[in-house]
Amino acid sequence: MIPSSHGSRLRWLTELLASWQALWQPAPFYYRRLPWAEDFSALRDYLLALDDRDCARLEQDPFASSVLYDWLPVVDLAESIRLPALFQAQSPLPNAWSAHVGGRKWRQLEAFVHQVEMIPGQPLVEWCAGKGHLARTWSRFHDQPAVGLEWQPELCRLGQQLADRQGVALRLEQQDVMAADAAGWLSPDAQVVALHACGDLHTRLLKQAAISGCDLTLAPCCYQRTAEYDYRPLSRLGRELADRYDLRLNRDDLALAVQETVTAPKAVRRQREQANAWRLGFDLLQRELCDHDEYLPVPSLAYGRLPMHFTDFCHWAAKQKGLSLPAAGIDWSHWEALGWQRLGEVKRLELARHLFRRPLEIWLVLDRALFLEEAGYHVELGVFCERELTPRNILMKAVSN
Ligand SMILES: C[S@@+](CC[C@H](N)C(=O)[O-])C[C@H]1O[C@@H](n2cnc3c(N)ncnc32)[C@H](O)[C@@H]1O
Structure with missing residues (x-):
């Protein structure tokens, strides 16, 4: 039986992963x-x-x-990856809105948008927005303004063109999210979304959010894209457990967590x-x-x-x-x-x-969830779309208490 709190689940999974590390x-x-x-x-x-x-x-x-039950803890591992599906019974968005977005990407966006609440007056900020497809779709759906942060000027230009043509109140801002001034976008009343922000880009967001207290809806990606080779757990509990069970992760291990690809x-x-x-x-x-x-x-x-x-x-x-x-x-x-x-x-x-692979990814997500809980957030985890649309389908919804 899988433990119910994120903390006890992290503990259980740390023990499991550490004992099979070799x-x-x-x-x-x-x-x-x-x-x-x-x-x-x-x-x-x-x-x-x-x-x-x-x-x-x-x-x-x-x-x-699996035919590997005789040798490996297949039942526990299968149990460890269970997450609630958040995407049932969603009504589709108008098909015409999917113009300029690839088919699979559009279905991811559609699923993600339904997970982001609209709270009147709460500004929406997309972190590492690319052309701002997510923020644009959310903004169009709720008829609310949004801002997308992206460092590539060309993506900002193209994304802005697209939003303007569709009459959507999205502003794409050229911003390096790793720079100190990026924190200025994360006011305590903001709601920040990030779809597939890689490694350090999303951990930066988590750390800034913990300071500002803004709400977050995040689908993490590419955990291994980090400046540091050795992984240092973000949460206090993650660090304590990793030390106690001698679970040592490095960039290659983080790459294993995302090795799975859709066919x-x-x-x-x-x-x-x-x-x-x-x-x-x-x-x-x-x-x-x-x-x-x-x-x-x-x-x-x-x-x-x-x-x-x-x-x-x-x-x-x-x-x-x-x-x-x-x-x-x-x-x-x-x-x-x-x-x-x-x-x-x-x-x-x-x-x-x-x-x-997936248990390791869940471990990394739990470490992120615990980090936010330790900073006073309430965190919900689930999968926002079918794995066929993207294997990076884990969603964290974090609301500051
Ligand atoms: C994997 S893409 C995700 C884009 C979009 N969220 C999506 O799902 O389509 C990551 C985006 O982050 C942008 N990016 C990378 N480093 C950045 C930085 N330091 N500041 C802002 N944006 C950055 C990239 O240019 C790219 O558009």
């Missing part, structure tokens, strides 16, 4: 021999023997009929697989050539930038890392085949970690 923390990509392989040899053998269909099914939904189009998925296989093939090759058995991270390439052939990819990767490859004598198809083989193994071993 299993979910190491990324199989990095290790030819995983640190937990000895202790969980039966689990490793089971995962490596999974066929492609079961592997794909568990990748897509790690909790659906991308087939062509994108195929290219991503190929890039991963080539990356692993190159990694095996460089380990051999340098006689140094350590993973060498290579920068990622944007969609469509992947070279046509494995050989070209390896030359590109070697250049990025300042390595020179021998002009002759490399059996490229051998290393490419090894890369694909290793990708199959890595994908299967990753399945054990997949079960911990």
Whole structure:
């Protein structure tokens, strides 16, 4: 049974995550021999023997009929990620309002807008607004003024144009939210919204809000986009529990929390697989050539930038890392085949970690909720839309007491 208060839930989840840290923390990509392989040899053998269909099914939904109950605390982990769905029975907004917004994004906005109350006279401020789609939609829905804060002048210009054309009372302000003067927008009577504000951008908002006492509706995103590599819990309770249970998180762990992606189009998925296989093939090759058995991270390439052939990819990767490859004598198809083989193994071993991704995200959200509660807020957590629209669908509604 999941504890009811955010504090006791954080405590329960800290214990769970800390006791399995050795299993979910190491990324199989990095290790030819995983640190937990000895202790969980039966689990490793089971995962490596999974066929492609079961592997794909568990990748897509790690909790659906999981076959890993024998080794991992699947029931507790599944319990730990339960959040109320906040989006039932919402009436859709007029279709014409979705012009200039992508289909999935529009449905997210629609769901989010219904979560933001309209309190007459309470100004609405959107933090990291982009073109201000969220604030514009809210403003249009309630016929109330709003302000969007965004640092890119071009996004402000385009967003303002859009709002003006639609006759919406939205003002886009060019503002670096990390700058000291951003606090000026967060008066105690303001209501601040943020959809998918990354790492430090949303923690900045939380810290400023705790000072000013403004109300917040926030869907956090990209927890790993932080200046600091080591994660320092925001809440007092988070820090105390992390110390007590020795739960040490860093930027790579935070990246695990958001690794889950909604199924991308087939062509994108195929290219991503190929890039991963080539990356692993190159990694095996460089380990051999340098006689140094350590993973060498290579920068990622944007969609469509992947070279046509494995050989070209390896030359590109070697250049990025300042390595020179021998002009002759490399059996490229051998290393490419090894890369694909290793990708199959890595994908299967990753399945054990997949079960911990969402619990880790919930832990980070609870830490944020506790931080606000410690500052005198009442905080409600839930999911604001289906996961298919965005896996970053957790919403925090915080009202200052
Ligand atoms: C992930 S986007 C989210 C945009 C919008 N909320 C949405 O959901 O479509 C993050 C936005 O934050 C803006 N941003 C990044 N750093 C910023 C900063 N320091 N100050 C203000 N805006 C910033 C980016 O330019 C971008 O438009």
